[in-house]
Amino acid sequence: MGADLDGEDEARLISALAATLDPSRFEYHVEAAEGGVFADATRSSTRVVNWACIFLNRAGFAGGAGCALHLAALECGESPIDWKPSVCWQLPIKVGWEQGGDGTEVATVRGWTRADWGAEGEAMAWCCTEGTLAYVGDRPVVESMAAELTAIVGPEVYGELRRRLEP
16 A cells, blocks of 8 residues: 555555554654644655654653554554555665666665755654664565565565575
8 A cells, every 4th residue: 555655645644544543652642633743734754853753652652662653553463564654664775776778677775875865865854774773683684674675676676686685
């Protein structure tokens, strides 16, 4: 669902999901209810509250630390891809597409950087991709983010990526 929405439909979905989040699981529920979850009328970015995304439950929050949308999706047995803004579920993956010499497309997979967003990147709250806990895990990203990679590049390209990364 989330991977197939345009910007306006995605904004409506995020607003609706935010309204359904249990206040005991969404640290900034009151702020969202009073001022909405988006930064402005374009609804192209979420509000920043206390230097991070409004959906980020901070460490020590009784309802659980991390993205309130992500946690709620898992609690419902659904994919966070279907609940989170596309830019969020795609992080930290950046895929660049170029035309190959033989008319095919070539996908390059790497991590996002602030520079990828131009001047706006400097002002973004990148709490989920900065610090000592970013870009670490107990297994390779090609495994741990299989659903995200497949949603971004499609099953054929994902299969080829897996094949090329096998030891």
